[in-house]
Amino acid sequence: MKKLKTQVAIIGAGPSGLLLGQLLARKGISNIILEKETGSYVLGRIRAGIFEQGFVDLVHEAGAADRMSKEGEVHNGFEIAVDGRTTRIDLKKLTGGNAVVCYGQVEITKDLMDARTNAELITYYEASAVELGDVKLDKPTVTFAHGGEEYQLQCDYIAGCDGFHGVSRQTIPADLRTEHERIYPFGWMGLLSDTPPVSEELIYSKHHRGFALASRRSATRSRYYIQVPLTDQVADWSDNAFWEELKKRLPAEAAANLITGPSIEKSVAPLRSFICEPMQYGNLFLVGDAAHIVPPTGAKGLNLAASDVSTLYKVLTRVYDSGDKHCIEQYSAIALRRVWHGERFSWWMTNMLHNFDDMTAHGLEGLTFGRFMASELAYYLASEAGQKVIAEQYVGLPYEDLAP
Numbered sequence: 001m002k003k004l005k006t007q008v009a010i011i012g013a014g015p016s017g018l019l020l021g022q023l024l025a026r027k028g029i030s031n032i033i034l035e036k037e038t039g040s041y042v043l044g045r046i047r048a049g050i051f052e053q054g055f056v057d058l059v060h061e062a063g064a065a066d067r068m069s070k071e072g073e074v075h076n077g078f079e080i081a082v083d084g085r086t087t088r089i090d091l092k093k094l095t096g097g098n099a100v101v102c103y104g105q106v107e108i109t110k111d112l113m114d115a116r117t118n119a120e121l122i123t124y125y126e127a128s129a130v131e132l133g134d135v136k137l138d139k140p141t142v143t144f145a146h147g148g149e150e151y152q153l154q155c156d157y158i159a160g161c162d163g164f165h166g167v168s169r170q171t172i173p174a175d176l177r178t179e180h181e182r183i184y185p186f187g188w189m190g191l192l193s194d195t196p197p198v199s200e201e202l203i204y205s206k207h208h209r210g211f212a213l214a215s216r217r218s219a220t221r222s223r224y225y226i227q228v229p230l231t232d233q234v235a236d237w238s239d240n241a242f243w244e245e246l247k248k249r250l251p252a253e254a255a256a257n258l259i260t261g262p263s264i265e266k267s268v269a270p271l272r273s274f275i276c277e278p279m280q281y282g283n284l285f286l287v288g289d290a291a292h293i294v295p296p297t298g299a300k301g302l303n304l305a306a307s308d309v310s311t312l313y314k315v316l317t318r319v320y321d322s323g324d325k326h327c328i329e330q331y332s333a334i335a336l337r338r339v340w341h342g343e344r345f346s347w348w349m350t351n352m353l354h355n356f357d358d359m360t361a362h363g364l365e366g367l368t369f370g371r372f373m374a375s376e377l378a379y380y381l382a383s384e385a386g387q388k389v390i391a392e393q394y395v396g397l398p399y400e401d402l403a404p
């Protein structure tokens with residue numbers, strides 16, 4: 001068995017793992033990343049598009065923001081449409097100057113991968129049979145197989161950045177973790193195309209046929225989503241059927257602007273709320289989707305991963321700078337406070353914007369629940385106070401510092 005050593009072993013080369021690795025390396029803290037898939041597979045997953053300022057600031061600190069600064073779009077607002085009637089949420093005005101950045105998760109992942117390669121940091125792609133050992137002891141280990149060889153990586157700390165289906169969370173004994181979960185009775189079908197977007201700002205559209213979202217990646221690339229039954233698969237939706245349905249659910253002005261074309265990618269994502277507590281066990285820290293999942297409505301998933309990364313980065317920097325290990329115990333509580341806010345916001349946005357008719361079978365009281373949510377949305381949209389509540393959470397709540 002080949003032996004390796006590093007200070008922090010990072011499991012998973014998604015955006016959480018890559019961002020953490022880059023930040024730590026710039027503070028002189030060594031790290032090795034183990035990723036189950038190939039780099040090109042990771043880059044094939046089209047997901048997030050909206051980044052909070054906190055995330056953007058971290059990417060700057062990681063030294064990987066050059067392309068995002070040039071190509072990312074600052075969005076000062078977005079629209080919520082209810083059966084064709086739109087209300088603009090003026091993020092900048094309602095939050096006293098804040099905005100979000102529209103830039104693809106694929107692009108940021110690529111930028112972080114390039115930064116890692118340029119810094120000559122080690123990543124094992126296609127690492128299989130990854131197993132975490134001795135996480136309660138001073139020198140935990142991670143064993144894995146790569147290129148026909150067996151490896152043992154010895155480290156001080158392990159960052160579990162391996163997403164919802166990873167191994168890290170399972171390493172915490174089942175009786176020591178509490179998992180909260182809600183599965184929604186519908187999914188999102190996403191379509192990416194090289195066509196000019198219908199609008200300069202995002203449109204979240206509540207419609208009696210089901211929710212739709214018009215998003216974008218640039219002036220020439222669009223990203224659209226529609227609410228679909230959980231049983232629907234990509235093969236059930238031709239490009240043409242998707243465009244027809246999207247057009248019916250968008251407000252008239254946007255629908256009139258819709259330019260269609262061949263899809264570059266189509267996928268279905270189930271909607272889930274999930275939180276694992278605690279997020280730390282011995283010298284193992286869970287980060288991002290490994291610890292929590294939100295439904296995508298409100299664009300919080302990657303942004304919560306970024307606040308976890310920020311907290312863990314502060315913890316590990318203090319540990320290595322001062323030798324003070326007590327701050328380790330702060331990680332979970334600080335991360336979870338922000339996670340619960342993001343989870344609540346995503347759950348609320350999902351409830352208000354989706355169509356819950358015919359959901360009685362799921363114990364959601366179908367029509368009655370839908371009417372309560374429609375009334376709640378109308379109430380929030382009608383007042384500046386209500387819009388402010390939405391805007392403040394959409395741009396992202398502040399990051400919490402470690403206690404001294």
Ligand code: FAD
Pocket residue numbers: 011012013014015016017034035036037042046047048049050051105127130161162163164165166167188190269287288289290296298299300301302303304305
């Ligand atoms: P992941 O991206 O899941 O990365 C985990 C990595 O670990 C993967 O590369 C995986 O291959 C690897 N791995 C897994 N198991 C192992 C193992 N055993 N060993 C080694 N490696 C392993 N978020 C936003 O903030 N804004 C948005 O606009 C937004 N839109 C979204 C739209 C959709 C349709 C979806 C599905 C998600 C969206 N999200 C959004 C959520 C966002 O994509 C995720 O929160 C984000 O990918 C989490 O990053 P991560 O690095 O924690 O996990």
Ligand code: DHB
Pocket residue numbers: 047048049050202215216223296297298299300
């Ligand atoms: C995107 C995804 C979201 O979940 C969201 O709320 C906004 C934008 C996107 O992929 O562009």
